Amino acid sequence: MTLQEIADFIGIDCQEKKEITGLNTLLDSNENQLTFLENKKYLSDLKNTKAAAVLVTEENSKEVPSSSIALICDEPYLMLAKISKLFAPNVIEMDGEKPLIGGGTKVMPNVYIGKNSVIGSDCTIMAGAFIGDNVTIGNNTIIYPNVTVYRDCSIGNDCIIHAGTVIGSDGFGFANTKDGKYIKIYQNGNVTIGNDIEIGANSTIDRAVFNSTIIEDGVRIDNLVHIGHNCKISRGSILVAQVGLSGSTTLHPYVVMGGQSATAGHLEIAPFTTIAARSGVTKTIHEPKKQWAGFPLFEHKQWLKLQGKISNLLK
Amino acid sequence: MTLQEIADFIGIDCQEKKEITGLNTLLDSNENQLTFLENKKYLSDLKNTKAAAVLVTEENSKEVPSSSIALICDEPYLMLAKISKLFAPNVIEMDGEKPLIGGGTKVMPNVYIGKNSVIGSDCTIMAGAFIGDNVTIGNNTIIYPNVTVYRDCSIGNDCIIHAGTVIGSDGFGFANTKDGKYIKIYQNGNVTIGNDIEIGANSTIDRAVFNSTIIEDGVRIDNLVHIGHNCKISRGSILVAQVGLSGSTTLHPYVVMGGQSATAGHLEIAPFTTIAARSGVTKTIHEPKKQWAGFPLFEHKQWLKLQGKISNLLK
Amino acid sequence: MTLQEIADFIGIDCQEKKEITGLNTLLDSNENQLTFLENKKYLSDLKNTKAAAVLVTEENSKEVPSSSIALICDEPYLMLAKISKLFAPNVIEMDGEKPLIGGGTKVMPNVYIGKNSVIGSDCTIMAGAFIGDNVTIGNNTIIYPNVTVYRDCSIGNDCIIHAGTVIGSDGFGFANTKDGKYIKIYQNGNVTIGNDIEIGANSTIDRAVFNSTIIEDGVRIDNLVHIGHNCKISRGSILVAQVGLSGSTTLHPYVVMGGQSATAGHLEIAPFTTIAARSGVTKTIHEPKKQWAGFPLFEHKQWLKLQGKISNLLK
Numbered sequence: 001m002t003l004q005e006i007a008d009f010i011g012i013d014c015q016e017k018k019e020i021t022g023l024n025t026l027l028d029s030n031e032n033q034l035t036f037l038e039n040k041k042y043l044s045d046l047k048n049t050k051a052a053a054v055l056v057t058e059e060n061s062k063e064v065p066s067s068s069i070a071l072i073c074d075e076p077y078l079m080l081a082k083i084s085k086l087f088a089p090n091v092i093e094m095d096g097e098k099p100l101i102g103g104g105t106k107v108m109p110n111v112y113i114g115k116n117s118v119i120g121s122d123c124t125i126m127a128g129a130f131i132g133d134n135v136t137i138g139n140n141t142i143i144y145p146n147v148t149v150y151r152d153c154s155i156g157n158d159c160i161i162h163a164g165t166v167i168g169s170d171g172f173g174f175a176n177t178k179d180g181k182y183i184k185i186y187q188n189g190n191v192t193i194g195n196d197i198e199i200g201a202n203s204t205i206d207r208a209v210f211n212s213t214i215i216e217d218g219v220r221i222d223n224l225v226h227i228g229h230n231c232k233i234s235r236g237s238i239l240v241a242q243v244g245l246s247g248s249t250t251l252h253p254y255v256v257m258g259g260q261s262a263t264a265g266h267l268e269i270a271p272f273t274t275i276a277a278r279s280g281v282t283k284t285i286h287e288p289k290k291q292w293a294g295f296p297l298f299e300h301k302q303w304l305k306l307q308g309k310i311s312n313l314l315k
Numbered sequence: 316m317t318l319q320e321i322a323d324f325i326g327i328d329c330q331e332k333k334e335i336t337g338l339n340t341l342l343d344s345n346e347n348q349l350t351f352l353e354n355k356k357y358l359s360d361l362k363n364t365k366a367a368a369v370l371v372t373e374e375n376s377k378e379v380p381s382s383s384i385a386l387i388c389d390e391p392y393l394m395l396a397k398i399s400k401l402f403a404p405n406v407i408e409m410d411g412e413k414p415l416i417g418g419g420t421k422v423m424p425n426v427y428i429g430k431n432s433v434i435g436s437d438c439t440i441m442a443g444a445f446i447g448d449n450v451t452i453g454n455n456t457i458i459y460p461n462v463t464v465y466r467d468c469s470i471g472n473d474c475i476i477h478a479g480t481v482i483g484s485d486g487f488g489f490a491n492t493k494d495g496k497y498i499k500i501y502q503n504g505n506v507t508i509g510n511d512i513e514i515g516a517n518s519t520i521d522r523a524v525f526n527s528t529i530i531e532d533g534v535r536i537d538n539l540v541h542i543g544h545n546c547k548i549s550r551g552s553i554l555v556a557q558v559g560l561s562g563s564t565t566l567h568p569y570v571v572m573g574g575q576s577a578t579a580g581h582l583e584i585a586p587f588t589t590i591a592a593r594s595g596v597t598k599t600i601h602e603p604k605k606q607w608a609g610f611p612l613f614e615h616k617q618w619l620k621l622q623g624k625i626s627n628l629l630k
Numbered sequence: 631m632t633l634q635e636i637a638d639f640i641g642i643d644c645q646e647k648k649e650i651t652g653l654n655t656l657l658d659s660n661e662n663q664l665t666f667l668e669n670k671k672y673l674s675d676l677k678n679t680k681a682a683a684v685l686v687t688e689e690n691s692k693e694v695p696s697s698s699i700a701l702i703c704d705e706p707y708l709m710l711a712k713i714s715k716l717f718a719p720n721v722i723e724m725d726g727e728k729p730l731i732g733g734g735t736k737v738m739p740n741v742y743i744g745k746n747s748v749i750g751s752d753c754t755i756m757a758g759a760f761i762g763d764n765v766t767i768g769n770n771t772i773i774y775p776n777v778t779v780y781r782d783c784s785i786g787n788d789c790i791i792h793a794g795t796v797i798g799s800d801g802f803g804f805a806n807t808k809d810g811k812y813i814k815i816y817q818n819g820n821v822t823i824g825n826d827i828e829i830g831a832n833s834t835i836d837r838a839v840f841n842s843t844i845i846e847d848g849v850r851i852d853n854l855v856h857i858g859h860n861c862k863i864s865r866g867s868i869l870v871a872q873v874g875l876s877g878s879t880t881l882h883p884y885v886v887m888g889g890q891s892a893t894a895g896h897l898e899i900a901p902f903t904t905i906a907a908r909s910g911v912t913k914t915i916h917e918p919k920k921q922w923a924g925f926p927l928f929e930h931k932q933w934l935k936l937q938g939k940i941s942n943l944l945k
Binding site: 617 | 772854870937
Binding site: 091110128130146182204228244260264296298 | 442443461475513515539551574625626
């Protein structure tokens with residue numbers, strides 16, 4: 001789709017015929033992608049963007065680098081939401097190749113496998129599983145019953161996905177209009193799941209808005225865990241039951257999140273951090289190998305001490 | 316079913332042949348419905364009921380208005396539970412019309428659509444979805460894989476229901492017997508979902524015990540959210556992942572509930588209220604447009620101040 | 631499998647040809663089972679084990695009773711994990727008898743029922759349900775759509791299992807290697823669900839690592855509840871929505887757990903205890919019939935008093 005066509009779609013005048021292949025963040029965009037700036041906090045990213053064009057307010061448009069085209073509008077984030085629909089793939093592909101199923105793989109009855117999907121050897125795909133279009137699954141992976149894998153996601157070798165888990169559902173993203181409507185930001189990314197990963201029952205891992213939600217090798221995820229869009233769960237991390245990660249949370253390697261703990265979004269947790277059960281993390285944790293607890297969060301020893309002080313209030 | 320038949324079923328003497336069409340609350344009952352009073356707190360409602368008959372203790376029976384018949388019993392709530400089974404529809408309808416499917420609607424394999432159900436045009440019903448009997452779905456709605464919609468529920472136009480979500484499961488209701496058994500209160504209501512609503516993956520919305528659990532236009536619900544029976548989520552409200560709403564919670568328009576927050580039941584939250592992540596609401600919030608946090612709940616600024624005071628205990 | 635074959639598998643020298651039928655804990659093992667000791671806390675259990683053999687470090691091997699054989703190794707728990715795979719049943723049985731379905735039982739389309747499974751009379755098994763191999767279901771039980779029951783589990787009479795619930799998924803268990811890999815402990819036990827039990831939508835009940843996760847008669851479980859492996863939920867207990875029980879939690883009869891409350895693992899809660907919504911239980915509760923609240927947990931009245939004291943900090 002050309003930049004001109006996109007601009008026309010949102011009622012902006014732009015004569016550029018440059019072909020745009022997708023949407024992305026300021027820093028991750030390549031020279032064929034469109035990006036946006038809504039929040040001034042990211043002005044420094046704007047200066048470094050390689051994007052073909054930027055949705056931007058007039059006020060901020062002076063900072064658009066000369067290599068990019070400024071698409072000036074009042075509500076860049078809302079315009080991005082509207083444009084995201086143009087790049088959304090079909091919910092179901094009607095055309096495409098039949099799925100390829102590797103040797104030794106068992107596919108039970110009542111399984112749907114989409115167009116252009118490739119499943120490796122020695123897998124087990126159990127009854128009621130849904131494998132969307134353009135999904136790849138490695139070797140020796142077990143997909144338990146009634147699992148849903150949305151289109152374009154990938155799962156590696158030696159994984160176990162327990163029943164009812166959903167991989168690749170849309171991230172929770174929308175822009176507000178001034179009259180109180182929510183315009184969906186189509187989640188055109190995917191989920192990539194590495195090797196040797198076990199995910200419990202009825203967990204949900206949302207697909208990325210751009211690029212990928214990433215689960216690295218060796219991760220262990222329990223039941224009823226929620227992982228928001230664009231999270232990165234690095235290798236060896238452990239998420240106990242009912243954990244909730246907001247969007248764009250990065251867990252560095254070997255982070256342990258206790259049961260029912262959670263994170264606010266857009267933060268990082270240092271390697272080998274342990275978050276106690278039922279804790280809430282609202283800021284990036286920089287120092288590795290520490291234990292934390294509570295909400296608000298304290299170092300675990302401090303939290304225990306604090307609970308002692310609090311209970312003294314009863315005396 | 317006549318009042319006499321109902322009375323016979325629970326061993327009460329009543330000769331009235333009046334036809335009873337269902338059960339309802341004191342205030343919502345019409346003149347063909349049966350209601351009950353267990354808790355004296357609702358005596359003023361009793362005086363205003365239009366119900367055909369009321370299950371009531373002898374003590375409270377004097378307050379039954381002359382337009383209603385008093386069915387006197389020791390345990391009205393338990394009797395209601397027993398009677399609720401008489402009005403429960405079939406789990407599966409064997410008779411009835413084949414479903415009607417509108418033009419342009421795609422129904423994938425392994426989908427079940429029940430008797431008398433009507434699906435509009437340009438919908439997508441994905442593999443493994445279950446659409447029960449007597450369900451209506453509007454136009455241009457997407458039902459993702461392995462979604463379950465129980466019988467009698469309705470979903471409007473332009474909705475997106477993500478994989479694994481359950482709409483219309485029974486509310487959590489039962490009466491105790493003196494010897495420690497739980498008698499199910501059949502949940503004979505339904506769920507009504509308006510237009511332009513997106514619901515995430517593996518969420519659950521229980522059907523009403525009487526009448527409807529209501530999700531109004533424009534609502535956004537994230538993953539793994541629980542909505543109890545008889546809740547009303549008014550237009551434009553947003554429920555982030557892992558929120559839990561107890562039964563009969565009313566969210567007025569444009570309420571935002573942060574991740575893992577929750578409400579006790581039978582309360583209301585004023586319009587444009589924001590509840591921070593992980594907060595617990597136990598009382599009605601009357602004043603609109605305020606921010607709240609914590610458990611117990613405080614105004615957000617007060618909660619932040621309080622956390623400062625608490626952390627001072629460590630000094 | 632002989633003890634010699636097992637020892638060979640993990641590179642230990644042992645010439646014993648004794649047939650080993652499975653793995654179990656120190657105290658629950660019979661004379662044909664293999665057990666392990668990793669944590670010195672359980673040395674007294676070691677002295678009382680009836681197991682055929684014990685995986686044990688050299689240091690602790692002197693305490694192995696003369697009736698048992700010591701399999702000396704550096705990392706007994708890790709060795710147990712490796713051996714657990716040898717005893718894991720097939721994910722899907724290819725051989726075995728067709729399921730037996732009792733009179734009056736309705737099985738909807740798109741249902742899978744495994745080998746050697748037995749379903750009683752007057753049940754309803756709804757579309758998209760998965761009933762694994764060797765499952766038994768009693769009479770008059772309803773399995774709603776898209777429920778998954780893993781192999782070897784049992785469900786009694788007069789139960790209702792709501793849509794999307796998963797029964798018998800693997801417990802969250804693995805041993806660490808020194809180089810940061812997680813070795814799965816195969817969960818070779820099952821889940822047994824008694825009579826007159828209702829379980830809400832999208833809940834998850836994990837199978838036991840050894841023996842059974844047990845749900846006793848009359849229990850009521852709401853939506854999105856997580857029950858870890860080897861829990862025992864005694865008769866009449868009530869678990870409200872989004873409760874999370876860590877592994878090996880025992881609820882004695884008639885315990886009530888409020889919404890979003892949780893337990894750490896390996897603890898017991900006395901009969902007729904009430905745990906308020908959003909509380910966290912980290913220690914065994916010995917005294918019956920008390921109310922508790924908060925995290926850390928206090929008696930409910932004390933917790934209310936404490937919240938008053940805390941809010942006074944704002945003055």
